[in-house]
Structures are given as C-alpha cells and as structure tokens.
Amino acid sequence: MNRLRVTPGPVLALAAVWLATRALMSWLLTHDSSPLLGGGSVPREVWRLYFHWYGVLSRGAFPAHDSTWQYPPGAGAVLLAPGLLPWWTYFQAFVALTLAADALIAVTLFRAGTRPGHSLLGAALWTGGLPLLLQVPLARYDVQVTALAVVSLLTLARSPRAGGVLGGLGALVKVWPVLVLLGTPQGPATRRAWGWAVAAGGTCLALFEVSFNNPLAFLWQQGGRGVQIESFGGTALNLARHVGWSGRARYQYGAIELVGPHVRAVAAASLALTAAAFALLVLWRLRARHWSPATPYDAALSGVLLFTATSRVISPQYMIWLLGLAAVCLTSRHTSQRPVAVLILAASALSSVAFPMFYRDVVAGTWTGCLLMLARNGLLAAAAVLSFVLLWRSARPPAGKPVPATEPRPDSDRLPDRALSIS
Template sequence: MNGPRVTPGPVLKLAAGWLATRALMLWLLAHDSSPLLSGGSVAREVGRLYFHWYGVLEQGSYPVHDTLWQYPPGAGAVLLAPGLVPGLSYVRAFVTLTLAADALIEVALVRAGRRPGRSLLGAALWTGGPPLLLHLPLARYDVQVTALAVLSLLTLARSPRAGGALGALGALVKGWPALVLLGTPRGAATRSAWTWAAGGGAVALGLLSLSFRHPLSFLAEQGGRGVQIESLGGTALNLARHAGWSGRPRYRYGAIELVGPYVPVVAAVSLALTAAAFGLLVLWRVRARRWTEATAADAALCAVLLFTVTSRVISPQYMVWLLGLAAVCLVSRHTGQRPVAALVLAASALSTVVYPLCYGQVIGGSWAGCLLMLGRNGTLTAAAALSFVRLWRATEAPTAKGGQRAQPCPDSDRLPNRALSLS
C-alpha cells in the first residue's frame, strides 16, 4: 500500500511563502542602489558584466584574454538565454529566467516531497533559504546551475541516465554539479549515470565547440586566481593584518583578493586541502557499504561542502548551491544531514551580513569584519566536517553482535527500486 499522501494545505502554504519571499527579493533588487544593500554592486554584475559577455557571445566567440571570464563553456548558453525573451531588457529577462529556474526547483522539491514516506522539509528549506541571501540569488546565474544539480539528484533513482546527463550539463555550466554523481549507488546505477554523464557532456561540449570559438579560454584565467578575502585562507590573512602582515586587498579576477607576502603559500595550501578533500571522498566511496535513498544527495552535499571550504574563493552566491543540495537531502526521511542543513542556513544568514551589509568592514580588515568572516567560514567548516562524519557512519558496514562486521548489503541494482527512489 502506498500510504497517505500529503494534503494540499502545506503545499499551498509553501506556494504562498515562495511568492511572498520572491516578491520581497524583487523589491530588494529594485532598491539595490541603497548604500545599506550594496550601493548597486549586486545588480551591476548582470547589467554590465553579463550583458558585456552576451555581446561577445553573440559574435560567436567566448571571451578571450578576459580575466573575469572563468566559467566552463555551458555558461555561455545561460548568458545568451535572456536574449531569447521578447519584449524585455537583458536585466529583466535574466531575472525572469532566474525566477523560473527558482520556481522549477520549488516545484520539483514539492513533487518529490509529496510522495509517500517523503518530506516537504526540502521544499520548505528552499522557500526560506535563498531569501536569507537577500536579492543576490536573482542577480547571479547560480540558481540555474543549482536547478540542474537538484533535478539530477531527484532524477537519478528513477532514471540514472537522465540524472547523469543533467549532472553533466550542470558541470558544463559551472563545474561543481559533477560532484552530485559521486554518491550514485554501486552497480548498474553508477555505470549508467557515469556513462551517460560522460557521453552527454562530450556531446554538449562538442556542440558548443562547433558553435563558438575559444571554448576553453576560461582555463587560463581560472588558474590565475589568488586568495579571495572571503575564503578560509583570506580570513587567516585578514587576521594576520592585525599582527603586522603587510598585505592589502585588491580587486582582481572579479573579486576582492589579498596580495602580499605568503599569499602564494596560502593559495598552495588551499589547493592541497582541495586535493585532500578529493582523496577523502574517494576513500569514502571505496569503503562505503550501505546505500539508502538518501545517500546520493547526502554525498553530493558533503562533496560540495568540502570543495567549498577548501576553495581559494568562497563567494556568497556559493551558498545557493549548498541550499539547493541541502533541500534535496531533506526530501528523504532517511537523510543524516539535517543538522548540516541547519548549519548551511546559519552560514547563509552570516554571508548576508558579510556581503553586502558589512563588506566594507571585511575589506578594511577591521576586527568586526574579521570576526564576521571567522563566524561564516567557521560555520561552513563545521558543516563540512559534520557532513563527512555523518555520511561515513551512515554508509559503513553495519556491526553485528560481538563486534564483528556484518556482511555488506548487495549492490544497489539488486535492491528493491522503492528503496532507492528519490523522486
């Protein structure tokens, strides 16, 4: 028997909440020029930078020798899409499409959460999570990328092929969605998802390469990035300014970076930590023995958290990714990531205090700015560590009586389909 279904009441409340919060976000975006909000810097990226890239892409080429172009080829399709919306300026069309992607995530989470044995907590988190970042999500294309990752995770159990293809498309737009496939169940599901991801990604990249010149121009600029002031390394260097460090902030590669002595060392340590995080994830994958319907989403959130906290760049819009993945985790009642989701919400709220509300304090290196960054990044680091520990414990081989390891569960392709369905 399927059991009782969710009544329409909670769904209507979620719809009303989504409409109300997105209306507030639009109002904040319209008043972005307020000194308290950002003095126009949040919305400026769409109207100037994205629109500039749109003009370059229209000529059939990706930006070349542009230090701000650091995105995979699929980003070009997202930035060109507003030009297809008739009757609207580029900025308004971009925001319209961003809201459409936002609504798609909400509908997908509600649909998945209404299934028997599932939860609407994921949809509730997505309803209230992005507004914690004020209007920033509407002025970046991270919502569109997150939509591809969310749909990939929600599709994986029913169709590993479609889930893999969606993950590959997301990776072509902004790289990190490739991590959502890390936790696919062993056996046929993994083979199918990873094969279709590789094949679909190759086909999409080939089409983009035929349509636009210089598709890999972003690689040169991405490698030249330094230590952003909002990263863990940047927080350490900012604190070092109070101990006499002679470095200073500078606008480079589209962000405020710190330049001066020891910055290359901090950047190298960040890269080493990212490599170590990858090694931990590989070790987890090799040692994992138990898969549930929540494992794929839990692993995706854990992986993106680890790569985020070890990055040289932790921009505030990165929180959109984490909110989307945490929402998918909460769809399943078997997830072990509920406390991690709470930490992600807290870090999102702190990110807004950092930028745009108190960004001048952060750039100036004041004690208040340093403590804010320490709080935000400390919360993210705690979330990453907790996420990995809970993922490891949830998937290790069960211990039988007497301390002996029980036999591992059979491969996922021999488990009942209902035990693995996420949507």
C-alpha cells in the same frame, strides 16, 4: 511511484511563502541603493558584466582575453538565454529566468517530498532558506546551475541515464554539479550515470567547439586566480593585517582578492586541502558498503561542502548550491544531514551580513569584517566536517547486522522506496 496524499494546506502555505519572499527579493534587487544592501553593486553584475559577455557570446566567441571570465563553456548558454525574451531588457529577462529556475527547484522538491518515505522539509528549506541571501541569488546564475544539480539528484534513483545527463550538463555550466554523481549506487547505476554524464558533457563541449571561438578560454583565467577575501585563506590573511602583514585587497579576476607576501603559499595550501578532500571522498566511496535512498543526496552535499570549504574563493553565491543540496537531503526521511542543513542556514544568514551589508568592513579587514567572515567560515568548516563524518557512519552497516541476501542490493538501477536499515 505512488505518492502520499497531500492536503491543500502545505501546498498553499509553501506557494504563499515563495511568492511573498521572491517578491521581497525582487524589490530589494531593484531598490538596493542603500549601503547596507550593497549600494547597487549586486545587480551591476548582471546589467554590466553579464550583458557585456552576452554581447561577446552573441558574436560567436567566448571572452578569451577577459580575466573576469572564469566559467566553463556551458555558462555561455545560460548567459545567452535572456535573448530568448526580447520584449524585456537583458536584466529583466535574466531575473525572470532565474525566478523560473527557482520555482522549478521548489516544485521538484515538493514533488519529491510527496513520495513515500520522503518529506516536505526539503521544499520548505529551499523556499524559506534562499531569501536569507537577500537579493544576491537573483543576480547570479547559480540558481540555474543548482536547478540542474537538484533535478539530476532527484532523477538518479529512477533513471541513472537522465540523472547522469543532467549532472554532465551542470558540470559543463559550473563544474561542481559533477559531484552530484558521487553517491550513485555501486554497480550498473554508477556506470550508466557516469557514462551518460561524460557523453552529454562531451557532446555539448564538441558543439561549443564547433559553434564558438575559444570555448576553453576559462582555463587560462581560472589558473591565475588568487585568494579571495571571503575564503578561509582570505580570512587568515585579513586577520594577519592586524599583526603587521603588509598585504592589501585588490579587485582582480572578477573578485576582491588579497595580494602581498605569502599569498601564493596560502593559495597552494587551499589547493592541497582540496586535493585532500578529494582523497577523503574517494576513500569513502571505496569503503562504503551500505546504501540507503538518501546516500546519493548526502554524498553530494558532503562533497560540495568539502570542496567549498577548501576553495580559494567561497563567494556568497556558493551558499545557493549548499541550500539546494541540503534541501534535496531533507526530502528523504533517511538522510543523515539534518544538523548540517541547520549549519548551512546559519552560514547563509551570516553570508548576507558580510555581503552586501558589511562588505566594506570585510574588504578593509576591520575587526567587524574579520569576525563576520571567521564566524561564517567557521560554520562552513563545522558543516563540512560533520557532513563527512555522518556520511561515513551512515554508509557502514550496523555492527553485527550485515545486509540480508534477500534485501534489494544497492547496485540496482532504482533504489527501493524503503531504506536499507540505518541507525
């Protein structure tokens, strides 16, 4: 595919910003003893919990009886990867690999932005947006998962097979990347992408089954999860504490969750909303008649937003996924999701204020903590609703202007460089 000629200025600017911000994030990760930066709690996830799982996994088993293990078997490969760099400590190797995945995302977005009909805004959003989450992205494995999703999305138009394989592998690591295949063009492209995703995921799952004990142990732990304090349900229950609700916060299943009366009902309501979100996405898929090169990107962002907003969890690292997918959308000049990307940036900034800066207030359910989470979750809700509305509108042809028979149909393996007209 032909590329636009890019002057050295944007390249150097983005590279300089990436290097400066990642150096700052790394410094914060190793100098976060201040209560405003979490009092050392952020990197503890790596050098204590991840390293513990590394020890279990290296002996050929998944943590079967560990309630904090909530992840599909592909996560084991990510957590074992730091062992490939034995000259560093586990913590150092993990952060180095996370930065490498971050750089891969930035480079992939930049390359995508140089194609005709594309934009460097996506690379700029990722480069400047990820630091809004402070040091958190470097101490979670969500950057690696997001890299699989981003590369999968940006590969789909040229190779549904490769995009499907990457999406399937991503789903095996943390489930949600399967949603990047939601907007594949109708016809052979969808069949190839989903077929190869299932084949890749099934093959790797079989390898884990043969090589490790208890690869599906995460299913037992995931089913027991309750309402995490940062979710919509958690925000509602925290507010209820101010009017007499007798529940409290407790550490369980690897997170701070709320326990007490009506928690199960709130959790059930979240699951019902997730099911409704899935139904809406299926309805969109069945009713969509108008594809542009940006439709797969927009559908992926909308799908993950809806599932995030209705989740019982909504941990701060979920924002990493949304930033990555929003960045993919902004690589295309045909995307409908520009205002959604702005809301995601604002929600990311507020997430950092809530965690790690004022997390004690969030856990204690003070008015400060409640209002912070209400504002962050309100932005996520607005982003999810707006994203789906824009996706729905963009996938319908303009009134009185059906797609001409001479236009390339959206069921081809490769979408045209020029979008089918969207107004």
